[in-house]
Amino acid sequence: MGVRLHEDPPLALPESDSDSSDDLGGYGEVAGLASNSEGDPRTFQEAMSRPDAAHWMEAATEEITTLVGNGTWELVELPPGKKAIPSLWVWKRKMTAQGSVERYKGRVVAKGCNQRPGQDYTDTFSPTFRAAAFRATLAAAGILDMDLRSVDISSAFTNGDLEEEIYMRQPQGFHQGGPNVVCLLKKSLYGLKQSARQWNKKLHSVFVELGYTRLQADRSIYIYAKDDTRVIVPVYIDDITIASKSKADSDKLVHDLSQHFKLRDLGETKFILNIEVIRDRPNRSLSLSQRQYCLDILERYGMLDCNPVGTPLPPGLKLSKSMGPQSPEDAEAMRDVPYLSALGALQYLATMTRPDIAYAVSFLGRFSSNPGLQHWAALKHLLRYVKGTLGLKLTYTGNPSSPDTSVTFSTFCDASHGDCVDSGRSTGAYVTTMGGGAVGWSSKLQPIVALSSTEAEYMAAVEAGKEILWMRNILGEFGFAQEGSSPLYIDNQSAISVSKNPEHFGRMKHLDLRFFWLRDVVDAGTISPTHLPGTEQPADALTKALPLPAVKAARLRLGLVAD
Secondary structure (H helix, E strand, O other), X not given: OOOOOOOOOOOOOOOOOOOOOHHHOOOOOOOOOOOHHHOOOOOHHHHHOOOOHHHHHHHHXXXXXXXXXXXXXXXXXXXXXXXXXXXXXEEEEEEOOOOOEEEEEEEEEEOHHHOOEOOOEOOOOOOOOOHHHHHHHHHHHHHOOOEEEEEEEOOHHHHOEOOOOOEEOOOOOOOOOOOOEEEEEOEOOOOOOOHHHHXXXXXXXXXXXXXXXXXXXXXXXXXXXXXXEEEEEEEEOOEEEEEEOOHHHHHHHHHHHHOOOOEEXXXXXXXXXXXXXXXXXXXXXXXXXXXXXXXXXHHHOOOOOOOOOOOOOOOOOOOOHHHOOOOHHHHHHHOOOOHHHHHHHHHHHHHHOOHHHHHHHHHHHOOOOOOOHHHHHHHHHHHHHHHHOOOOEEEEEOOOOOOOOOOXXXXXXXXXXXXXXXXXXXXXXXXXXXXXXXEEEEEXXXXXXXXXXXXXXXXXXXXXXXXXXXXXXXXXXXXXXXXXXXXEEEOOHHHHHHHHOOOOHHHHOOOOHHHHHHHHHHHOOOXXXXXXXHHHOHHHHHOOOOOHHHHHHHHHHOOEEOO
16 A cells, blocks of 8 residues: 555644633642643644654554555455444554653554444453563562563554454545545454454464463463473563563564564563563562653643652541532532543552552542542642652562572451441452562452451451462462462451451351351461551551551552662
């Protein structure tokens, strides 16, 4: 397909309509969001009308060349009675960990929302790894001083084979033939509902051909284990991370993959999924940092110059749904406040590298359906905390003096009984750690109202126990079988007693039978409930708003180390 631009007039960009701080009643500190002209373009015409249009045009030409060379489609006349789904361009500047532009990327996307179930697609499910599984891989690599390598598959989705007959309009700016000439898709394309599934099936077949096994504990992680060779490969769509005992093993996998796909060998893993990976290999230390992501959030919501605070939420903070807008004036004041957007950005941070804000994000998420000014003030407090903790890194450390360091983990759980003002439910939380750093964590409201602190703590222990079994499974598949029982640290003696024996029957008799499976696992010797003083409980930071000294202590126990 040749490269020929349409002579369509450029789209007119709207003027910024950001409200002033005064219009938001003192809560407009983040109102002046960057206009679209300062971010990535949204349309082909906009990309071509910018000062850096040459970069965008180069990216678009590269994309079309790749798609045509890959046999993604063939140009045909649209048959009678058939409909062609629209196509569009998606533009993105790929950034480095320091925030500079690495490269410009243009991607042709099919508008899958126009597809019809049963005709244009059937199954759509495709797995992606759990964040805890990814961190467990990186933690093990740091502890054992394994080689880490990153590979990016170019135009990954276009490698999947389509099983349906799908027609798509030609990409804007690169039209050939008459107005009725469309693309008959031969390969899957970004935007199609089944694209991720078809790509995953293709990648899976290649890994199986190379002798890799897909884990049962996480269906997006592959492993090759033979003799002294062990290679662990987490896959996040088209981002592949390789953890191996030697560079030669990762070199071999990269070479083998290049025989099947066009890829970019990114070398040593330093930046992936908006996470900077920092290693000190002589000391067997690996750290994860999202400093640049935090700065991007603060800049996006106008908080880059805000005054930092030391706690995620004010200690003892109480909020309720009744604090939502109660009048038309309150609703108008909140109309342009980006509460959901900011909360979503912080949720990714809390999910990937910052367990210290997990409770705050979960707590503020309870009011997302109708947030008020007090909720917004609390969210801004959390943004100020992020500003004050930019240097925190989630760190895993092995023993440099012991080459054969074993990979083990510990689990902690806690609950805050009846802390939800609106429902009376309790917040339950757990944390698993490896090499001194948090690998998995959870902070959320329990599904039922607990009638006692013992009940709340026991239900938190049940959730933690489920995570322990999963951790034992995935580490076992990695080749790090866990010997003996796994400790579960609880700061409530009654909950420990209930987890071992049918004590406190009067308090627990009403619980659903599914909660009592923990006793069977404890009896089998798989989990060992152990008492830990509340002052030493790292999961405490995931159940309530703590004062500054307790926040600092909890961060250290979670493995969050400042620069």
